[in-house]
Amino acid sequence: MKSRSNQLADNLLPxxxxxxxxxxxxxxxxxxxxxxxxxxxxxxxxxxxxNKHYHSQLPxxxxxxxxxxxxxxxxxxxxxHIHPRLADGSESLSAVDETVRAVRRTCPGTLVGVSTGxxxxxxxxxxxxxxxxxxxxxxYASVNLSEEDAPAVIALLRDIGVGVEAGLASADDAERFIxxxxxxxxHRILLEIEEQVEDKADRVVGEIIAVLEHSHVRRPILxxxxxxxxxxxxDKARQHYWSTRVGLEDGCQLADGSIATDNAALVKAATQxxxxx
Numbered sequence: 698m699k700s701r702s703n704q705l706a707d708n709l710l711p712x713x714x715x716x717x718x719x720x721x722x723x724x725x726x727x728x729x730x731x732x733x734x735x736x737x738x739x740x741x742x743x744x745x746x747x748n749k750h751y752h753s754q755l756p757x758x759x760x761x762x763x764x765x766x767x768x769x770x771x772x773x774x775x776x777x778h779i780h781p782r783l784a785d786g787s788e789s790l791s792a793v794d795e796t797v798r799a800v801r802r803t804c805p806g807t808l809v810g811v812s813t814g815x816x817x818x819x820x821x822x823x824x825x826x827x828x829x830x831x832x833x834x835x836x837y838a839s840v841n842l843s844e845e846d847a848p849a850v851i852a853l854l855r856d857i858g859v860g861v862e863a864g865l866a867s868a869d870d871a872e873r874f875i876x877x878x879x880x881x882x883x884h885r886i887l888l889e890i891e892e893q894v895e896d897k898a899d900r901v902v903g904e905i906i907a908v909l910e911h912s913h914v915r916r917p918i919l920x921x922x923x924x925x926x927x928x929x930x931x932d933k934a935r936q937h938y939w940s941t942r943v944g945l946e947d948g949c950q951l952a953d954g955s956i957a958t959d960n961a962a963l964v965k966a967a968t969q970x971x972x973x974x
Contacts, residue, residue, distance in 0.1 A: 738775035738940045739967050740919060741766065743960055745780055745946025746788055746816070754959040755945045757782050759792075759799035766804050768961040769944070773968035776808040778839070778942060780817075788817045790827035797833045808836040810862060813850050821846040828853055837862050837884045842870035848877055860884030862919070866891055867901060871908035881914050885940075888920040895929050898922065902933070921947055928952040931970050943967040 743765055744755050756765040759781070766777045781796035783789045793811055800809050818824045824846065828838075837860030840850050851861050861883040865871050874880055888905060892898040902920065909915070919940040922930035927948040934941035943963045949956055952970075957963045 736775065736940075737934075737938055737971070738919075739773060739964060739971060740776045740778050740810075740940065740942035741769035741774035741960055741964050742778040742921075742942045742944035742946035743769070743780075744782075744944075745812075746814075747945060748786060752945050752949045752956075752959075756960075757786050758784075759796040762796055763799040763803035765960055766800050766807070766809075768959070769964045770804055770807060772961040772964040774964045776810065777804065778810045778812070778944075778946070780812050780814075780946070788812075788814075790817055790824060791830070793827075793831055793835065794833040797835050801833070810837045810839060810860075811835045813838045813840050813854075815841070815844040815846065821849070825849065825853055829857065831857065831859075834859050836860055839864050839887055841866070841889070842874050843867070847873075851877065851883075855879070855882075862887045863916075864889045865905050868904040868908050871905045875908065875912040875914050880912075881916065883916055885917045885919055886914075888918060888939075890920070890922050890926065890930060893923075893925045895926060898926050898929070899933070923947045924950075928970070931967055935971050941967065941971075 743762060744757065747755055749755050749757065756762040762779055766779070769777065777800060779796060779800065780788050781792035783792050790813065797809055797811070813824065813828065815821070815824065818827060828850070834857065838854055839862040840847050840854070841864040843866055854861050862885045863874050863883045864887045865874060866889045886909070888902060890898045890901055892901055917940065919942060920930050920934040921927070921942045924947070927943065927950070931941045931943060944960045945963070951957050951963070951966050957966070
C-alpha cells in the first residue's frame, strides 16, 4: 500500500520559486527531467500533547479533531497534523485509526499527518507494534531524529507505505538524518526549532540548512517554532519559500500577543502573513 505522500518523484532539486494564485509554489526538477510543483503550504497542527487546560477549544476526540480540521481548511490550511487521543484524553498511537478515519470522512482528500513521538507510548517496542497495526494509514508521520529509535521508526513507516516528515531540531539531528538510507526520499524535512530567543533560533536554522546543503539532500522544508517564536518562524518561512505550520500544538497567541479564539483563527492569521509579497 503506497501513501499519497510518496507519489512525488525522488531526488528533487529546487530550481526557482514563483507566486501561485492563492499560495506560494516552488518549482522542483526531478531526476527524470520533469518539472514538478511543490506548494508552500500552511499545515494546521491541531493539538499536540496539550489539553483543554491550555485552551478550551483544543480538539481531543476524533469528532472534535475532524470538525476542527475542517474549520482550519476553510481558513486556509492545506494539511493537518494531529496527535490522536484515547477516550481518556491521553495520546496513543493506537488511536490513529479511529481519528484518521474521522478526519478523512469530514475532510476527504486532505493530507493528514500524525506524530510518532517516543513519549507517546514511552516504549520503543510498543511504538513499533502500534504503528505496524495501523489500518487507516495517515499520509505521513513525523519522526524526531533526536529520538533513539528514529531510524527504525522511519524504516517501518516506509515499509507500510506512510510518508516521513523528518523532524530536525539541531545540526546533530541533521547529521544523523543525512546518514540514513534513503534520506533523500522523505516526504518532507521538518525544522522544529525549540530555542525561544529569535537570534539563537535563527542560528540553529542556519546550522541545519548548512548540513543539508553540504550533503545535497534537498527535500521540501517546513519550518515552525513554538510559543514565543511561532510568528517569527512563520515569517521566516515565507521569506525563504518554505512551508510552515500553526495551531494550538505550537502556541495559542496571535502575532499581537492576544489569545486566538481557536485553531482556525491562527490559520487565518498565518495565511495573511503568507499573503505578503
